[in-house]
Amino acid sequence: MSLRVLNPNAEVLNKSAALHMNINAAKGLQDVLRTNLGPKGTIKMLVGGAGDIKLTKDGNTLLKEMQIQNPTAIMIARTAVAQDETSGDGTTSTVLFIGELMKQSERYIDEGMHPRVLVDGFEIAKRATLEFLEKFKTPAVMGDVPDKEILKMVARTTLRTKLYEALADQLTDIVVNAVLCIRKPDEPIDLFMVEIMHMRHKFDVDTRLVEGLVLDHGSRHPDMKRRAENCYILTCNVSLEYEKSEINAGFFYSNAEQREKMVAAERRQVDERVKKIIELKNKVCSGNDNNFVIINQKGIDPPSLDLLARAGIIALRRAKRRNMERLVLACGGEAVNSVDDLTKDCLGWAGLVYEHILGEEKYTFVENVKNPLSCTILIKGPNDHTIAQIKDAVRDGLRSVKNTIEDEAVVLGAGAFEVAARQHLVNNVKKTVQGRAQLGVEAFADALLVVPKTLAENSGLDTQDVIIALTGEHDRGNIVGLNHHTGEPIDPNMEGIFDNYSVKRQIINSGPVIASQLLLVDEVIRAGRNMRKPS
């Protein structure tokens, strides 16, 4: 072992010890996350050293908050977080599944089975399960007008695992409408076009969808209107402030007069830009009582604001870069980078623009727009951690709707898929496998049951009763999931419980890969500063 020669202090764990270290780490992580799962799970409140509160029921958020030291656990956590990044959900399920695969394997390995054989079985079972998923999924045709009901059911299933029922149901409509709002036919959905804005104000149930845009700043001039109807919107990225050009250009002046002249010339340029905008305003607003609003990505200094205010224009400066795109999608028109050649066609339109002030925070609402292709979910809550938790849930909800539209399929939830897949593996697939790899298939099949088992456990039900009831009902030819109130089998189709197809697919795909890597470890060498702490 070259490494041992290089570093005699390195600590080497032999094969069996290494394997058990991996298994224990996977089980440990599973234990932390298992109470999260499902609509009866436990929410976690994390209180930091200075009293900062974080609230989460999301496996992904929780994993990121944890200070994980164990390398095996980090490996699992990375996989689970990657799962969230690609498909938006399923972190908890991934961790549970990997943990359960390791747990099932432990039984066989302790009986003297070689991990290699198990891994072969996993591979067969994985392929069979993915094939089975293709047959099992419920296709959902997403033509020009998507089936709103199915989208709602998927979103509701996700949201109810993060928020209490009434709030989840309220947000269901919001996220579905938000995604449908920004969806363009034949283009991938860009969820960034849904702005998520929050206000620390009132109650969580005031959260709503604004068809239009909410900006987190207001005009900076006392004479500008706080509310205007029938507004032309000019979205631009043009500097309307006097900047000292000498900073970047190596320009010299030899006396004060020259300098004054240069300053005046600079100022004139800015004023001219402002005048061009005012000209356009006068052109489009003369003879009617329409209003004119500028939303600028660059700065606008007080002299320019003055000129604009006197012309009756509302001006906002330093808008978010992304809002340039959103504004055009919401209001129409185009984002201009120069005030030359301004025409009416550059302008967007909003029926109502108004400002809302909360202490030092200002919000500008741009509403009543025609055919919005961008919108804002406005989250309200009494404190930051409540807002943050709702925000996380909204993000997950949006992802689930997007996934459904892109997958054009959903999978029955409440553990129905896992039970069906397990029975399929045990009753059909196992027979076709030669030799000991059968046991690998069996371990995989039993590991799938971790989802219904944990759901039952979190609902305070007896897991064994539940599994017997579910598999029994399944063998009678019915597709059933778990009713988390009663523990009775239910038809998830009737209850409207659906999961994302792509999320499930990825869990089945990535879980066994990581489990196999952890099982096939030969030895673990630990070196470096943090070796074993003297106890």
Add this chain to the structure above:
Amino acid sequence: MRELVTIQVGTFANYVGSHFWNFQDELLGLTEVPDGDPIYKNSPLDMDVLYRAGETQQGIPTYCPRLISINFQGSLGSLGLSGSLYEDISLSDPTDILTWTGNVSRCMAEPHKKNLFLQSLSAEEHEILDVSEDDSGEVMSSSQRQVQDKGRIECLETDVKFWTDFSKVQYHPRSLYELHSSWMDIQKFDDYGIGKDVLSGSLQLEEMNERLRFFIEECDHIQGIQFVVDDSGGFSSVAAEVLENIEDEYTNTPVLLYAVRDPGAYTYATNQKSSIGRSLHDAVSFSRLSSFCNLMIPVGLPSLRSGLSPLLHVDDKKLFHSSAVYAASIHSISIPFRMEIPGPAANSTCTSGAMDVGEIVHTLAGQSRQNLVTVLDVAMPPPSLTDEHNQGSILRNLHPLTPEIRKDDDDLLAVESLVVHGALYSGDHRATVSQVKDSVRVAYQTAPAKPMFSRLSVALCPLPIPLPFPSIFGRNVGRHGELVFNSVQGARSRGSLEIESIPMAARLRSSTAIMPFVEKRLGDLRKHGIARGAPGAELLRTWGFGRDEVQDMGEHLSKLLMGFDPHSQTTSDSD
């Protein structure tokens, strides 16, 4: 108004920042003392340059630093992430969970205990509320107070774990940003690549940029951004990403960049591999950072104990100590940015030489050489103008805080900007603005090597020493920063109890003195990164730099050097 936005990135940068804001807070406090020193009361320094006025949701006015501080998760100690200023006590208990009706499990981290100093701060806050109602109540005797202060100072000397431990400033809830670094060993956050990893694929950069936008949107005439970065580790690349965004979004806003590092950053490099890693990190981070700013000031000596003035007793092991020196210097450099710009005729008796960030950049980096890397020198405290103790002039007492520079530099094309504030004439008598001006003029005339161009800013207001300032002054420093050579009594080192304020002189110098600093980085980059079969090429690749990018960095560095010597252009390309 000419607003300045401050950004602090990294551990040591926040230590420096904490002292910096303590000075500002002290200045603000001194203007409010009813019968205080008129020098503070009538100070023409405009604090609105650094501070913003705001209002809580309940309509209570606030006055907070216009600041973004970026650091690790968990580096705030006992200070809450959003501060206490905007907390709404009237609302329901924050531990009520409104979004979930099911089970709840609470995980509490062990609370960070507030040290004696912070405890007394929060006690004072309550006290102010009580005292205002009843003035006749028992007033603590001065001796009692002194005993108490002594305890507070001692607790800071022995036990500062976080930069918040000695901070007396209240921050805006958007000021403090924690970088989430999932499952990473903070000890290993020591090279350019790892900082990049932490930011990649997350929305954290966008969040930081959003916070900056919040502060800049309120500014009517932003004069610049004052950026302090701890460039000894992964925070360089975090800073570079933030700076890159600044360049895109706020193109004409000048950035003044202080790259600070603590003495401890020079200690490790146990084997050859890590020493190559270190020098490549230094080269890469210097090249990247300098390409995104208008003026760069690298500071951070390997030792402040031996390298700096004999008047200071700095314990190099304590970040609390070393950061105080840098903070004082940054404070002095920022004085001219806050002076009121006089009308053409006015001649202020309190200040002279106002300028904004743009002007200082133009003065130092805009001249023929276009050199944007400058040396920071400081005299803390400088001797009195009459030079009673034969210490020499202010100029002779300036000591560089920038490492790896040429010591005996007699560059005839140097450009300097000197700030002197609170200077003493003799004993503890303050000098007037014109006295300082005259004295500096004379000093320059008699100096052996004169710079090509020099700019002087003078203010009357000295550097006030706040209570949580470390005891780093020698026993030769008097109550107002005057030099006392006959005293034998007193403690080994003196701090805020013995010293009220000190005069300061600080100088930015754009000269050939910086050349070894740049040359070393260029040399390291060529040797370890660019040359054929260079040992660090693989490392740079893991940091995400392709060969072309590394070569670009090398070119950028040699361009910096070329400014000093236009003739070298033809020869500098050979490896």
